[in-house]
Amino acid sequence: MSQEFNTLPREEQVALAQSIAAVAVECELDGVKPEFYTEMVCSLVGNKMVEGRKLARVSKEFPSSKAEQVKLFNEKVKAVIGDIKGVSVDV
Numbered sequence: 020m021s022q023e024f025n026t027l028p029r030e031e032q033v034a035l036a037q038s039i040a041a042v043a044v045e046c047e048l049d050g051v052k053p054e055f056y057t058e059m060v061c062s063l064v065g066n067k068m069v070e071g072r073k074l075a076r077v078s079k080e081f082p083s084s085k086a087e088q089v090k091l092f093n094e095k096v097k098a099v100i101g102d103i104k105g106v107s108v109d110v
Contacts, residue, residue: 074106
Protein backbone atom coordinates (compact mmCIF):
# COMPACT_ATOMS: atom_id res chain seq x y z
CA MET A 20 0.00 0.00 0.00
CA SER A 21 1.43 3.35 -1.00
CA GLN A 22 1.76 6.31 1.33
CA GLU A 23 1.59 10.03 0.68
CA PHE A 24 4.61 12.05 1.76
CA ASN A 25 2.17 14.64 3.08
CA THR A 26 0.71 12.18 5.61
CA LEU A 27 4.02 10.93 7.01
CA PRO A 28 4.93 12.20 10.48
CA ARG A 29 7.52 15.01 10.37
CA GLU A 30 10.18 12.70 11.83
CA GLU A 31 9.69 10.21 8.97
CA GLN A 32 9.82 13.00 6.38
CA VAL A 33 13.14 14.19 7.80
CA ALA A 34 14.49 10.62 8.02
CA LEU A 35 13.58 10.04 4.36
CA ALA A 36 15.40 13.22 3.30
CA GLN A 37 18.45 12.20 5.34
CA SER A 38 18.44 8.75 3.73
CA ILE A 39 18.30 10.27 0.25
CA ALA A 40 21.19 12.60 1.13
CA ALA A 41 23.19 9.64 2.47
CA VAL A 42 22.71 7.76 -0.83
CA ALA A 43 23.99 10.84 -2.69
CA VAL A 44 27.12 10.94 -0.51
CA GLU A 45 27.61 7.20 -0.99
CA CYS A 46 27.41 7.69 -4.78
CA GLU A 47 29.84 10.64 -4.60
CA LEU A 48 27.31 13.18 -5.90
CA ASP A 49 28.03 16.49 -4.19
CA GLY A 50 25.29 19.07 -4.01
CA VAL A 51 22.29 16.72 -4.01
CA LYS A 52 20.00 18.17 -1.36
CA PRO A 53 16.43 17.02 -0.78
CA GLU A 54 14.05 19.90 -0.15
CA PHE A 55 10.52 20.19 1.15
CA TYR A 56 7.93 22.49 -0.37
CA THR A 57 4.21 23.12 -0.14
CA GLU A 58 1.99 22.99 -3.19
CA MET A 59 -1.18 25.08 -3.01
CA VAL A 60 -4.07 24.36 -5.38
CA CYS A 61 -7.42 26.10 -5.74
CA SER A 62 -10.26 25.77 -8.17
CA LEU A 63 -11.11 28.86 -10.17
CA VAL A 64 -14.72 27.79 -10.61
CA GLY A 65 -17.21 26.18 -8.25
CA ASN A 66 -15.82 25.35 -4.83
CA LYS A 67 -13.11 27.93 -4.20
CA MET A 68 -11.34 26.04 -1.42
CA VAL A 69 -7.56 26.19 -1.29
CA GLU A 70 -5.81 22.92 -0.62
CA GLY A 71 -2.17 22.45 0.22
CA ARG A 72 0.12 19.48 0.56
CA LYS A 73 3.76 19.00 1.47
CA LEU A 74 6.03 17.42 -1.10
CA ALA A 75 9.71 16.58 -1.37
CA ARG A 76 12.00 16.86 -4.35
CA VAL A 77 15.58 16.28 -5.33
CA SER A 78 16.81 18.04 -8.44
CA LYS A 79 20.38 18.41 -9.65
CA GLU A 80 22.22 18.27 -12.97
CA PHE A 81 25.60 16.65 -13.37
CA PRO A 82 28.06 16.46 -16.28
CA SER A 83 28.10 13.30 -18.39
CA SER A 84 31.33 12.25 -16.65
CA LYS A 85 29.21 11.44 -13.59
CA ALA A 86 26.71 9.29 -15.54
CA GLU A 87 27.61 6.06 -13.70
CA GLN A 88 27.25 7.68 -10.27
CA VAL A 89 23.91 9.21 -11.29
CA LYS A 90 22.65 5.86 -12.55
CA LEU A 91 23.68 4.16 -9.30
CA PHE A 92 22.08 6.94 -7.25
CA ASN A 93 18.79 6.66 -9.13
CA GLU A 94 18.71 2.88 -8.63
CA LYS A 95 19.48 3.08 -4.91
CA VAL A 96 17.15 6.00 -4.18
CA LYS A 97 14.18 4.10 -5.65
CA ALA A 98 14.62 1.52 -2.88
CA VAL A 99 14.75 4.29 -0.25
CA ILE A 100 11.60 6.02 -1.50
CA GLY A 101 9.69 2.81 -2.15
CA ASP A 102 6.01 3.46 -2.81
CA ILE A 103 5.81 6.88 -1.14
CA LYS A 104 3.95 9.34 -3.37
CA GLY A 105 4.81 13.04 -3.40
CA VAL A 106 8.59 12.59 -3.70
CA SER A 107 10.20 13.49 -7.02
CA VAL A 108 13.77 12.79 -8.03
CA ASP A 109 15.36 14.44 -11.06
CA VAL A 110 19.11 13.80 -10.99
